[in-house]
Amino acid sequence: MLTILDRYILKRYLATFSVMLLLFIPIGIMVNFAEQNGKMSANNAPVNEILIYYMHFTVYIGSLLFPIFLFLSVIYFTSKLANDTEIVAILSSGVSYNRFLRPYIIGATLVAILMFVMGMFLVPKASVGFNEFKYKYLKKGKQDRVTNNIYNQLNETDFIYISSFEPARQNGKNFTFERFDEENNLKFKIAASNIRWVEKDSLYRLTSYRKRTIVGDSAILESKRRLDTLFTFKIDDLTPVSYVAETKNLFQLNKFIDEQKRKGASNINTYILVKYKRWALPLTAFILTIIAVAVSSVKRRGGMGVNLAFGILVAFVFVFFDKVFGTLAEQSGFSPLLAVIIPNVLFSALAFYLLQNAKR
Structure with a gap:
């Protein structure tokens, strides 16, 4: 049962957080539009697509900044309570500091639930439109995926390699397809100087086709100038876009990561990092709320x-640690789980320390 104190603080908590979002997100949209307007005009971006882009932008960027907005809003209204000596009056009336924290924890729980739902289901949808527009009009000509030295394990027996890939033309160079038996012996190998997806015929066209089939101790060689054939893979699946993990919801992401592990994807840590960050994001609502209250009460x-x-200093340090450990996980063999855990453990310890000082 919520008391008058709980409702009073919770109302201030949620109202200040909402106002912070309503103030800063439009500012972010205006700054982004002022910066990108020239590129949109140069690349003839349609007005309706621009409007849809900024709808996606609001959800995508807003979710990233939720923890920072929450942190600063709690500091703002709690500092105002302290300056008006309301906190002194509350604690002097016999209310313990832990009891004083209760409405903050309730507020953090509500925001954490919102962050979880958005991060797992709404943001992935927004990420699709946000990134597609970005690479179509704002980064036109720049690749949004790995295009060189692509290696992929399709299943337990089939492996492919392409030295370079052009997504726009759906064309790859120096293609190799190998199939092994259960004892890891090569059954056959296909090589081609070029592989291209012919959409109108729904088939692959191989140029300078060569096939070597192993039969016992001998090999059967086959070659053709051009061969139209079928494979079980889709050419876009050979090199997913760099932001592919961001576009998957909770259930799709787990399935996607399992598939990429089976294929032996080289950038699997990037996908796993996205998964762990989504789960950790609601936790930051509690950590930053406690730090904010301890500092500003x-x-x-x-x-x-x-x-x-x-508060701004702590927010920047938090973002710095998050980026540093995230980059380590993506660019090296550092564990994605540790990359997410370490910043949260460090700031949890900071929250505990500041809270003990505030109680004294």
Whole structure:
């Protein structure tokens, strides 16, 4: 049962957070539009696609900034309570500090649920439109996927390699397809200087086709200038777009990661990192809320400005740690799980320390 105190603080918590979103997201849209307007005009982006892009932009960017907005909003309204000596009055009336924290935890729980639903289901949909527009009009000509030295394990027996791939033309160079038996012996190998997907005929066209089939201790050689054939893979699946994990919801992402592990994808850590970050994001709502309350619940000589300055510093440090460990996981053999756990453990320890000081 919520008391008057709970409702009062919870109302301030949610209202300040909402106002922060409503103020800063439109500013972000205007800044982005001012920066990208020239590219949109140069690449003839239709008005309806621009409007849809900014709908996706709002969801995509808003979800990324949720923790920062939450942190700063809690610092803002809690500092105001402290400066107006409302917190002193609450604690002097016999309310313990832990009891004072309860409406903050309730608020963090509501925001965490919102962040979870958005991160697992709404943001992936927004990510598709956001990134497709970005690479179509804002980064036109730049590749949104790996296009060189593509290696893929299709299943337990089939392997392919392409030295370079052009997504726009659905064309690959120096194609190799190998099939092994259960004892890991080569059954046959197909090589071609070029592989191209012919959409109108729904088939693959191989140029300078060569096939070597192993039969016992001998090999049967076959070659053709051109061969139209079928394979079980889709040519776009050979090299997924770099943001593919962001476009998958909770269930799709788990299935996608399992498929990529089976194929031996070289950038599997990137996909796993996206998964763990989604699960960790709601946890940050609690960590940052506790830090914000512990910092701003004490009335300071410098007033609200000191608390906000400290909050901005902590926010930047949090983002820095998140990016550093994320980059380590993507670019090296560092564990994606540790990359997500370490920043949260460090800031959990900071939250505990600041909370103990605030109680004293």
